[in-house]
Every structure is written in structure tokens, then in C-alpha cells.
Amino acid sequence: MPDPLENQDDARAYVRAVAPVVGLKLHGDDLDRVAQQVQRAARFTHRIAQAHETLDLQEPANVFGPAESDKADANP
Amino acid sequence: MTAPAHSATAIAADIAAGRRSAADIIEDALERLSTITRWNAVTRIYADRARQRAAMIDAARAAGRHPGPLAGVPFAAKDLYDVAGHITRAGSASTDANPPADRDADAIAAMEAAGAILVASTTMDELAYGFAGDNARDGAALNPRGLVLDGVERATGGSSSGSAALVGAGIVPIALGSDTNGSIRVPAALCGVTGLKPTYGRLSRGGVFGFVTSLDHVGPLATTVADAALAYDALQGPSDRDPVQARRRSQPVAENLAHAPIPRAKRLAGHFADPLDPDVADALEAACSALGADDSAELTLAAAARGAAFIITNAEGGALHLPALIDRPEAFGALVRDRLRAGALLPAVWVARAHKLRRLMAGELARLMAATDILLAPATPCPAFTIGTEHQTVAGRELALRLDIGLFTQPLTMAGVPIAVVSATGARSGLPVGIQIIGRPFREDQVLAAALALERQGFHIAPQMPPARHDRA
Numbered sequence: 001m002p003d004p005l006e007n008q009d010d011a012r013a014y015v016r017a018v019a020p021v022v023g024l025k026l027h028g029d030d031l032d033r034v035a036q037q038v039q040r041a042a043r044f045t046h047r048i049a050q051a052h053e054t055l056d057l058q059e060p061a062n063v064f065g066p067a068e069s070d071k072a073d074a075n076p
Numbered sequence: 077m078t079a080p081a082h083s084a085t086a087i088a089a090d091i092a093a094g095r096r097s098a099a100d101i102i103e104d105a106l107e108r109l110s111t112i113t114r115w116n117a118v119t120r121i122y123a124d125r126a127r128q129r130a131a132m133i134d135a136a137r138a139a140g141r142h143p144g145p146l147a148g149v150p151f152a153a154k155d156l157y158d159v160a161g162h163i164t165r166a167g168s169a170s171t172d173a174n175p176p177a178d179r180d181a182d183a184i185a186a187m188e189a190a191g192a193i194l195v196a197s198t199t200m201d202e203l204a205y206g207f208a209g210d211n212a213r214d215g216a217a218l219n220p221r222g223l224v225l226d227g228v229e230r231a232t233g234g235s236s237s238g239s240a241a242l243v244g245a246g247i248v249p250i251a252l253g254s255d256t257n258g259s260i261r262v263p264a265a266l267c268g269v270t271g272l273k274p275t276y277g278r279l280s281r282g283g284v285f286g287f288v289t290s291l292d293h294v295g296p297l298a299t300t301v302a303d304a305a306l307a308y309d310a311l312q313g314p315s316d317r318d319p320v321q322a323r324r325r326s327q328p329v330a331e332n333l334a335h336a337p338i339p340r341a342k343r344l345a346g347h348f349a350d351p352l353d354p355d356v357a358d359a360l361e362a363a364c365s366a367l368g369a370d371d372s373a374e375l376t377l378a379a380a381a382r383g384a385a386f387i388i389t390n391a392e393g394g395a396l397h398l399p400a401l402i403d404r405p406e407a408f409g410a411l412v413r414d415r416l417r418a419g420a421l422l423p424a425v426w427v428a429r430a431h432k433l434r435r436l437m438a439g440e441l442a443r444l445m446a447a448t449d450i451l452l453a454p455a456t457p458c459p460a461f462t463i464g465t466e467h468q469t470v471a472g473r474e475l476a477l478r479l480d481i482g483l484f485t486q487p488l489t490m491a492g493v494p495i496a497v498v499s500a501t502g503a504r505s506g507l508p509v510g511i512q513i514i515g516r517p518f519r520e521d522q523v524l525a526a527a528l529a530l531e532r533q534g535f536h537i538a539p540q541m542p543p544a545r546h547d548r549a
Contacts, residue, residue, distance in 0.1 A: 014421070015418075018421045019421060022398060022420055022421065023398070023402045024398075024401065024402060024417055024420065024421070025402075026417065030414075030417075033414045034414050034417045034418045034421070035418075036414075037390075037415050037417070037418030037419075038418045038421060038422070040418075041386065041387060041390055041418060041419075041422055041426070043383075044382075044383035044384075044386045044387055045383060045387055045426040045429065045430070046383075047379055047380045047382075047383040048380050048383050048384050048387070048426075048429050048430055048433050049429065050380065051377055051380035051433060051436075052429060052432070052433065
């Protein structure tokens, strides 16, 4: 199912509601352009969601092999 | 095998043997740099500093001391590496009020400790957020390969645009770049040079202007594979300035590179098979043939991983720059400003899913690589495009070039594995096309061994300075 924010009106409403929460003042064309970017991100996140639906979500082992330190363990 | 005369390997050998002086090498590089202001490739030239360093190298040699494996080799660095005494621009007016760096980035210090000499900082996409190699303030960097071919102003790719241009033109044999979603690999391919994105966490990013700390890598663009190996060796080493750097011993690769066994190879299919310009498809076939990559493997999560890279990049970039986006939005180029603002608004659940996808994709890639040492994939769908082109049809599919030129690099960034790019000239276009050589984590030795094997099979384009009419404005 597509993410709701792939819809232009929903994306615009979302940006209008959330932008002030983080301190951004967006109006008019600014708001519309940012909403378009959110729509684009929503399309990408839809792909991620589709992959999640079809996968075993168990975390894989550390693919970087044996760590030489705790720091290396922290790497993805 | 003799090193090409324009390579870092040859320059360092000449200086160590006393055949040339570092001072002469640097004067030559500075003269060339002074002629290319029109290319939008350079942000700052360090003439005094470079001459002082050259004098030190020549004095060391005269005193009988070995001047280092990169002695007298001029190099450049993307303008997100700190250079002491200068503001790190990161391609954005939003950095104009920042204080000058109080010391050099770790990578610059490491290169100079090996004898190399910094001559210039180079242009980039604003804040490293772009694949096209253009910049709202600096303009689009000109690809020297296009200028040589027919004078058409083509994109370098980005975001390490100026670095790739300088290496492609032979002005410096090595330039430092950074790679978050493909910013070393894309310009290396379009400018016909060797690029190396090492393993995530392998090299210190200390003193480098960050973009997406979860995905940022530093690495070299170079004239030859041997030069990339020399730079990679110089750049290794511990630092306390990068909290994600892996504490691993240095593992030099350059010395044994020429005699290293050729790794087992497979081709990446699926997402990486389409769309391909015919020149890219031919180069991929040639690379697979040269390395005996008869089998293919499919990374089923590649498309989703690309989406996840987009989300993580957008969200982390937006969060990083949110204070400036609130206080000084006019300091950002319009395109970057809108994207970063959107990134600051993304739902947390999207970002969490993206990170989970990242680990799943890295696991899938690791399973694929249990049966091979390296994987081969195209670096970009097509060769360099004319500056200003927004869309292009490749193999029947319309690509939005600003985004889709990174179609094949962006997913792989998520796994953090080492990837080299080597290039060949396309028979139809006459332009470079690049191949990604993907290895296991911390196996830069195998990646570079495969790159060298391809270089020996013709995946090398000698740097060439465009005709003088393309120089001074």
C-alpha cells in the first residue's frame, strides 16, 4: 500500500503541520516544494516497506567479521 | 610494468632517484592550475604552502633521507577537508561565517606525512548533496574528457567534482574525495579515473565536513590503481577524531599489489543490469570476461537499499543543517535547501526502517560474497551528460539524471563495503564509462588487485589536458 505522504495534498498538510514543530517557517511556494520532496521520500520509503513485508526481519550477524575492538563492533 | 609518467608512482620514483625536483613538479602543477579558472574545479590554490613543502622534500632528499612513498606528488582535496587557516567551504554559502580550520584534516596530514604536497582545494556539489557536479554558487565543473573529445561542456558527476576533473586532466595524479552515496565513484566513472571508496570506518574522517555520518567515507581519486593504493596506504592509521573509525591495524596494499592473486569474481545482476547505455554494457561485459566472472548474483534488496540510502541521507542531512535552515535559509542553494528542509521533517519510523533495511541488505550482500571475492557492477547507467541536461533516455528508460546517475552506486553504499571504480573509453561515445569492483569489508587488497587486473586489460584512460581554448576565461 502506498505511503499516505505520496499523496500531494497529504504531503502538503503534513509539512504544514510538522514544519513549525522543528522551527521551520514554510509558506506558499516554499511549502509546496518541500512537500514535493517529502512525496519523493515517501515513494522511496514505500519500496523499503515492501521489502520489509517480504523478509525475515531477524538482524543479520555482524557482516564486518570479527571485530578487533568494541569500536569496530559498532560499525554497520 | 613501468608506471605511466604522469602517475604519482612515477613522480615519487623520479624524485626519490633525483631525476626531478619536487619544486619543479609543484611549479608545473601550479602553472596548470592557474589556467583552468573557467572549469569551476578549484576553490583555492595553496601556492606558498606547496612551495614550502616542496623545498622540504627536496632538502630531505638532498640530506639523504627518504622523502616518502608519495614524495613530491601534488594532490588536491575536495573543499570539505579542513586546511589549517582557511574556512572549509563545503560548497555552500552557509559555511561562510564559520571560523577557519585550526589544523589540517587527518587525511591531508597523512598524505603530507607520506611526502605528498597539497596544491588546491576543489569544488563540489553543495554540502556534498548531489551527483551532478554543479553548485549554485560555483557553477558546474567541466569534465575535461568532454573538452578533449569535442569541446562540449559535460558534467563531471559529483559530488567530488573538482577532484575528478583535476585527475582526469592530469593536473594532479591524486585528489581526495568523499563518498556518501557515490560521490567518489560517479565522478571517477564520468571523468575516467580510478576511484576508491574504502570500507566504512576504515579511514579517519577527522577534520572533514560531515554530511551523513552513517554513510560518509573518505577516499582517493587517482590516475592509476597503483596510485590509489599508495594513497590508500598513506591514509590508513588511527585517529581519535572520528568516532566511527574502526580500530584496525594498517594493512598496506601497494607493495604487494602487482603480485596479488586475481580474486574470484561474479557479476551483479538484477537492479544493476538495467538500464545500461551500450558503452556501459560493453565495458561491463569486457570486465566480466577479463576477470572470468561467468556467473552472476542478484542482490534482491538493491532497490529498497537505494530507497533506504535516500531516506537516511535526507534525514541526517536535514538534521545536521536544521539550525542554519531556520536562521539563514537564504544561505543555501534552492535545490539543496528544499531537500534538506524535507529531510528535517521525515517521520522517524521511515528512518528506523531504512536503518533496518541497511543491515538486512548488508547481510544479503555478505551471503552473496561467501561464494566469491568480488562483484562487478556498472558505476553509472551512462557516460557524462551535457551540463544542463535534466533527463535522458537510456535503454528505453527515462532517467532523472540528478538522481539516477547514482542508480548503481547508492544502494551499495549501504553495505559499507570497499568499492573501486576503473574506467574505459566507450567505443560509441568516446567518453569514459566506469565499472564498480565490490569487495568484502576491509578487503581493499582484493578490490585493488581486481582493479589492477582490469587496468592491465585496458581499463585505464591516460589523463589529458584539454586544448588551451578551454582554459583561461
